[in-house]
Amino acid sequence: MNTQTLEQMKQLRLHGMIRAFSSSLSPQSVDYTNDELIAYLIQSEWDDRQNRKVERLTKTARFRYSAVMENIDYTHDRNIDRNQIQRFATCDFITQKDNILITGSTGAGKSYMASAIGHQACSLGFKTLYFNTSKLFTMLKTSKADGSYLKQVNKIEKQDLLILDDFGLKGLDNINRHSLMEIIEDRHGKKSTIIASQLPVEAWHEIIGEQTIADAILDRLVHTAHRIDIKGESMRKKLKNK
Structure with missing residues (x-):
């Protein structure tokens, strides 16, 4: 039996x-x-x-790091609000369709924090995609050549959370600028996006280029965004010294 x-x-x-x-x-x-x-x-x-x-x-999601919220470093000189990060762990910002903008110098832990929030989102059942921004734009250019562009953009649009890491390492050309505009426009008010960048948000306008499109993108991103500006020395340097 x-x-x-x-x-x-x-x-x-x-x-x-x-x-x-x-x-x-x-x-x-x-x-x-x-x-x-x-x-x-x-x-x-x-x-x-x-x-x-x-x-x-x-x-x-294809995360770059295997990161967890519990391992985020809240050392006082890093300018990280523990209460704010713990609120992100509930992923209410996703249900509220809010964005998160993480800035800081090289090695400050931006990518780790973004990945940790992404892992937490997955654990709560939210569909998530992680991209290095440069690689995303390369993939989208290739998809335009092979005819799969709309499929890729639609896939990105459906994600509850999109993470764009290393944003702004170089200026956007016309093709990438319009791709970014399409992605942000599709997600605005519907889904959440996390952007991690070495540059302060005030410098993003110049990176995007073309004033009208830059204004439109930043208006949609910043208006419903939580801001985190990480300070302190490089976490990689700290780990190496330890």
Whole structure:
């Protein structure tokens, strides 16, 4: 009877339930009542599906760093508000369609922080994509050549959270400028975006170029944005010294 039940669970792809039921058959297992056993099996299947969903979302996001919120450095000279970051951990900013702009010098920990927030978003079930901005624009240019541009832009638009890292390392040409405008316009008021940059937000206008488009992009980004300006010496230098 138990063998048949396990086989049926396998065919139904109830992987969490299989492990829980097999465990319940062990002589060392808890002596469950009927209702307790049903609750145990269902909870195990629920947990298994949630864990696989988080793994799938995290893999799809393609993060640069395996980062967690708990490891963010709140040293007093870094100008990071612990309460603000902990509020981001709830991901309410995503449900409210807000943006986050993270600025700071090279090695300050911008990418790590952005990735940590992204990992947290995945753990709460939000679809997330991480991009190095330069590589994103290269990919979009290539997609225009092979005809997959609209598919790529639509995929980006559907993400609950988009992370653009290393923004502003070089000025945007006309093609990249219009691609960025399209992405930001599609997401404005609908989805959340995190941008990490070495340059202060005040310098982004020059990086984007073409005043009219720059004004339109920044108006959509900054208006609903939480700002983080990380100070202090390079975290890479700190780690090396340690």
